[in-house]
Amino acid sequence: MKKTAATLVLALAATFTAATGIAVAQDQPPQPSKPQPAALSETLPIPPAPVPGKAAAWVLMDYATGQVLAGENIHARREPASITKVMTSYVIAAEMAAGKISEDDEVMMSEHAWRTGGAGTDGSYSGFPVNKTAPLVQMEKGMVVQSGNDAAIALAEHVAGSEEAFAALMNAYAKRIGMENTHFVNPHGLPHEDHYSTAYDLALLGRALIRDYPKAYSYNSIKEFTVGPITQPNRNVLLWRDKSVDGIKTGHTNAAGYCLMASAKRGDQRLISVVLGDTSENQRAVHSQALLNWGFRFYETHKLYDAGQAVATQKLWKGQANEVRLGVAEPLLVSTPRGKYEQLKPTMDVPQTLVAPIAKGQRIGTVKVSLDGKVVAERPLVALEAVEEAGFFKRLWHEFLMWWNSL
Known part of the structure; x- marks a missing residue:
């Protein structure tokens, strides 16, 4: 000490x-x-955090303490888009830890999952063939890395029988985490009027996944994943731009805008940023990177006891x-x-x-x-x-x- x-x-x-x-x-x-x-620079006032342009809401949180270091509209309800899948990952990991499912389970890509979230839709998909099974851990990586809506639905059906039942599990776990301004109706994040969260709640979710289920979290650092003949990259470009970044999840719909939940660890310090409703794929990455750099430069974490x-x-x-x-x-x-x-x-x-x-x-x-x-x-x-x-x-x-x- x-x-x-x-x-x-x-x-x-x-x-x-x-x-x-x-x-x-x-x-x-x-x-x-x-x-x-202390050096002179350490005694000067901290400059304002770099505001993420036209983003609708954003927050920077210290992982170890849960303290909010900076943010705007952090409790405003927003569509989380595919960041929803972080909650899906959390539920799967929790149910696995409880012994209810196994990573070796064979998960069926049902026709409903394929038609609702597969290649024939406008959203991202994993490419697992319809009416065929794949090991749960592979299906989960297809959801996490490729942001496959089809994989998210198939996993929800396997865990709880239906998307609706799985959403009830999502909300129960969200409440346990402390996500007080969040409500889920599906496992993938496609638009629905009753499907919402906040920048602050999503930061809590990211923190919970890292803390409680590090193995499940590690899938977010995989840069690309292959299903059959199709190889798709992780949409989080910060994985290539900053070696300290190891997650977490991107999201985009016309209603939600461009969203990114990112996390980086430098030394013993880890930070989590959430940017919602940004203007482009590149801007959400640039703004998230600026927030992480600012946090690491001007804040430090100490253990008192x-x-x-x-x-x-x-x-x-x-x-x-x-x-x-x-x-x-x-x-x-x-x-x-x-x-x-x-x-x-x-x-x-x-x-x-x-x-x-x-x-x-x-x-x-x-x-x-x-x-x-x-x-x-x-x-x-x-x-x-x-x-x-x-x-x-x-x-x-x-x-x-x-x-x-x-x-």
């Missing part, structure tokens, strides 16, 4: 002790050497132990403008009186981290171990002490 992170730990300790009178755990990591002063790391110890009444260690159940990360890490202001909100029994993982309070008066990270503080109730006489004595202290 860098000196700046250690400094933040000490600040958290001082804030916590001053507020509660409770000692902070002393098992913090050692402080390394003093960092060099690991999961299970003790943040503080709190006095405990009527317990077999007289104190309990507090920490976070998941890693606490924060994205900050470069050069502003030391300006983070931590606070802890914990009860003044805590009485046993305490269950391991029980929420005790909250830790918040603010920058320039705005909360940029917030996590529950939980008990890192269980503490059982003490015996009768200790409980009686503590009852008296609690009464005495309240006078």
Whole structure:
């Protein structure tokens, strides 16, 4: 951990002790050497994010924290076009993880899937022959790489029996992810008045796929895929222009415009951009690239605490132990403008009186981290171990002490 992170730990300790009178755990990591002063360029204000031209909505999100670094109309409902297929991939991966389907399943290219999304339509297609089967993993790659509408329908029918039933699964998983302004009616993204999402929700979806199902996500980096005699390239041209880009999905209809959900990883930092309703295939790529470059240049991600790391110890009444260690159940990360890490202001909100029994993982309070008066990270503080109730006489004595202290 860098000196700046250690400094933040000490600040958290001082804030916590001053507020509660409770000692902070002393098992913090050692402080390394003093960092060099920030370069002048790191102390200058961050310039505005490059606005993606005439795009209807756009967002740039930090993957590790979920923080929105920049955006416009991020909660405005828009047609997601073929970015819908990222949700289809997520459902397939989730159902596979649950043991309900297998990547070796033989998936039928039904006549309905072929007629609705195949080569005879205006949309993109995979080329799998009608009334023939193919392994699920191959059909999925045909959907992901070639953006095959026919493959999306065939997969939906295999997983849930029909597009309608599959859409119900999509909406259920979307709700679990936190996509509050999204509703799906099909697995491919062809226009429908009740089929919509937002730039913010789609960024959440991209983040969820990368985090939860990295193998399924990896298909998005495949540059071309062949079905029979037909080889088609991935429509995400950033895969060729920027080696740090490894996804995610393009989309286009006349109503939706040109759309692109992109993700790139440079070092330990990953960003996700979503551009909806742009004016051309090239412009959606140019604008997405500009957003990613801007984000990597002016922001950085730090881990403040690991999961299970003790943040503080709190006095405990009527317990077999007289104190309990507090920490976070998941890693606490924060994205900050470069050069502003030391300006983070931590606070802890914990009860003044805590009485046993305490269950391991029980929420005790909250830790918040603010920058320039705005909360940029917030996590529950939980008990890192269980503490059982003490015996009768200790409980009686503590009852008296609690009464005495309240006078």
